[in-house]
Amino acid sequence: MNYDKVMQEIITKEKSTKTIPSLLLHSCCAPCSSHVIDTLTPYFNITIFYYNPNIEPKEEYEKRKQEEIRFLKEYPAQNKLDIIDCDYDNNLYHEKIKGLENLGERSARCHACYALRLEKTALKAQEIGYDYFGTTLTVSPYKDSNKLNEIGNILSTKYHLKYLYSDFKKQNGYLHSIELAKKYNLYRQDYCGCIYSKAEREKIKEQKSTEN
Numbered sequence: 001m002n003y004d005k006v007m008q009e010i011i012t013k014e015k016s017t018k019t020i021p022s023l024l025l026h027s028c029c030a031p032c033s034s035h036v037i038d039t040l041t042p043y044f045n046i047t048i049f050y051y052n053p054n055i056e057p058k059e060e061y062e063k064r065k066q067e068e069i070r071f072l073k074e075y076p077a078q079n080k081l082d083i084i085d086c087d088y089d090n091n092l093y094h095e096k097i098k099g100l101e102n103l104g105e106r107s108a109r110c111h112a113c114y115a116l117r118l119e120k121t122a123l124k125a126q127e128i129g130y131d132y133f134g135t136t137l138t139v140s141p142y143k144d145s146n147k148l149n150e151i152g153n154i155l156s157t158k159y160h161l162k163y164l165y166s167d168f169k170k171q172n173g174y175l176h177s178i179e180l181a182k183k184y185n186l187y188r189q190d191y192c193g194c195i196y197s198k199a200e201r202e203k204i205k206e207q208k209s210t211e212n
Contacts, residue, residue, distance in 0.1 A: 004167045007164060020043070021045070021131035021132060022129075022130045023046050023134060025040070026118060026133070026136065027048045027068060029052075030068045031181040032137070032139050032140060035180060041079055042078045044079065045079050046082075048084070049120075049124060053116070054116075054194040061088060067187045068083065074184060096113070096116045106143070114137065114148055114151050118155055125159075126160075134152070138166045141169055
């Protein structure tokens with residue numbers, strides 16, 4: 001399914017109502033959120049939901065969070081733009097991926113992580129009363145957009161909420177996020193966030209170094 005097309009259809013439908021819907025948008029980091037916010041702020045009142053218990057070490061988590069907060073303050077949003085900060089549920093993350101630690105990027109380990117973060121977003125959206133919930137994760141070429149949208153669809157039905165389907169890397173979204181990161185001088189990490197992805201990236205670096 002072309003999830004970018006689905007999102008555009010949702011936006012077109014909302015524009016016809018002449019009201020601005022509210023969106024609780026899960027974000028993993030400032031660079032990824034930059035393109036997504038730039039794309040959506042003309043059409044939604046956005047609240048960033050910063051829930052990322054997978055990110056380690058804690059210092060890395062705090063660094064990414066502060067960069068997100070700084071970007072939101074500096075970015076000239078067309079509509080409402082704020083943030084909800086969450087608890088660092090790192091122990092819960094490790095419970096959810098127990099037994100899946102060594103499966104690698106885009107595996108069931110990542111899918112469990114997606115589900116944890118998206119369900120937390122859906123629950124908060126239901127609690128506060130947002131019109132939509134969604135995530136910035138589909139902007140990354142390292143993330144499985146089909147699986148993310150499948151999870152979003154399941155949670156949409158489970159909690160009777162509207163999910164904003166997306167594939168933000170379409171239309172050069174990832175490249176645009178890199179450009180915006182440079183413009184706002186955003187810290188860009190070289191691994192997803194979990195200690196397993198960090199180890200995988202370091203292994204790749206070592207292999208490239210050996211080859212050279």
